[in-house]
Amino acid sequence: MGKLVVIIVGPTCSGKSRLSLNLAREIHSEIISADSRQVYRLIDVGTAKPSAAERKEITHSFINSLDLDEKFDVSLYEKQALVKIDKLINLRKIPIVTGGSGLYIRALLDGIVDLQADEDLRKELFAKKENFGIEFLYKELTTVDPEAAKIMLPQNWKRVIRALEVFYLTGKSITTFHADQFRSRSNYNFLLFGLNWKRAILYKMIETRVDEMIKNGLVDEVKSILTRGYSETLNSLNSVGYKEIIAYLKNEISLETAISLIKRNTRRYAKRQLTWFRKDERIHWFDIENELDLITIKNEILNKIKAAL
Structure with missing residues (x-):
């Protein structure tokens, strides 16, 4: 139990x-x-x-x-x-x-997904959002982490950026981290x-x-x-x-x-x-x-x- x-x-x-x-x-x-x-x-x-x-x-x-x-x-x-x-x-x-x-x-x-932030990566992702829009970032997410993209709305840009951060820092889907936490x-x-x-x-x-x-x-x-x-x-x-x-x-x-x-x-x-x-x-x-x-x-x-x- x-x-x-x-x-x-x-x-x-x-x-x-x-x-x-x-x-x-x-x-x-x-x-x-x-x-x-x-x-x-x-x-x-x-x-x-x-x-x-x-x-x-x-x-x-x-x-x-x-x-x-x-x-x-x-x-x-x-x-x-x-x-x-x-x-x-x-x-x-x-x-x-x-x-x-x-x-x-x-x-x-x-x-929670507990990763040390990479300030350079974060700045790069925020710059993409400002220059190209959140739809651009969401499309990027669908390419590198389609599993995460399926459970996120494009409008929720903070979650989209976080999912991209996790992927680029670890090479894994943010959903994998959540699954690991659930097992723990x-x-x-x-x-x-x-x-x-x-x-x-x-x-x-x-x-x-x-x-x-x-x-x-x-x-x-x-x-x-x-x-x-x-x-x-x-x-x-x-x-x-x-x-x-x-x-x-x-x-x-x-x-x-x-x-x-x-x-x-x-x-x-x-x-x-x-x-x-x-x-x-x-x-x-x-x-x-x-x-x-x-x-x-x-x-x-x-x-x-x-x-x-």
């Missing part, structure tokens, strides 16, 4: 953290965060991190691990998270991965669960959470970060909640407008998250109408874990 790993996904504000905590308490395990922002220190209020008390009770990985100006990407996450997963399994614990960063989850499940995951048994609220209820919860963030000091948190000398252009601060408050502090918009934008942009982000996750047919979805449903869901997941052991 493979090494058991539980993964809980869903849009922001759906109760993933709460459910994961309750599961971890039941099975005496730890939580591996799959959130591209909670990994950074200092951005606490706007990322809705588990509380210090919750993190003390249940060990969380990839929360408060980095300074705001440290680089972190999906490739690093994949490598480090797999190491952590294996450590927990060796301790006879069932890892619980939870988060809303779809790319991080996909990297764990399927792997065959010794894991991933149980995937998704939380799906009715949209109107989810949006109401998002608005409530944003109001609570403002009440809990989001503005002061951003002020403190900028006072410490961190640049407002950092990738870690280029996220919903922080970029709007930064605009407010620069007198570009009012606080009322900032709050309204945070709510709107969070709703849009939640919609994108759901769109991403719904494409993955491996996820078992739970429909939720109220928070009491999370108790039932926890028990259902526990039953599925027992059945998989």
Whole structure:
């Protein structure tokens, strides 16, 4: 059956953290965060991190691990998270991965093509795109890697360029790399669960959470970060909640407008998250109408874990 790993996904504000905590308490395990922002220190209020008390009770990985100006990407996450997963399994614990960063989850499940970029090759491919158009590059791909071209649209030029990069650097199809990554995951048994609220209820919860963030000091948190000398252009601060408050502090918009934008942009982000996750047919979805449903869901997941052991 493979090494058991539980993964809980869903849009922001759906109760993933709460459910994961309750599961971890039941099975005496730890939580591996799959959130591209909670990994950074200092951005606490706007990322809705588990509380210090919750993190003390249940060990969380990839929360408060980095300074705001440290680089972190999906490739690093994949490598480090797999190491952590294996450590927990060796301790006879069932890892619980939870988060809303779809790319991080996909990297764990399927792997990513991890090659060192060749800047000269990349510049050459980008120059071809600018001079001759993406159709020219797509035709080139159909010649050197027809297998990859079959599963790509010409308009998705970033994927086309990446596939050409892989071929010219290795002589292999990008699909071969994906297949190799899939084989490397065959010794894991991933149980995937998704939380799906009715949209109107989810949006109401998002608005409530944003109001609570403002009440809990989001503005002061951003002020403190900028006072410490961190640049407002950092990738870690280029996220919903922080970029709007930064605009407010620069007198570009009012606080009322900032709050309204945070709510709107969070709703849009939640919609994108759901769109991403719904494409993955491996996820078992739970429909939720109220928070009491999370108790039932926890028990259902526990039953599925027992059945998989």
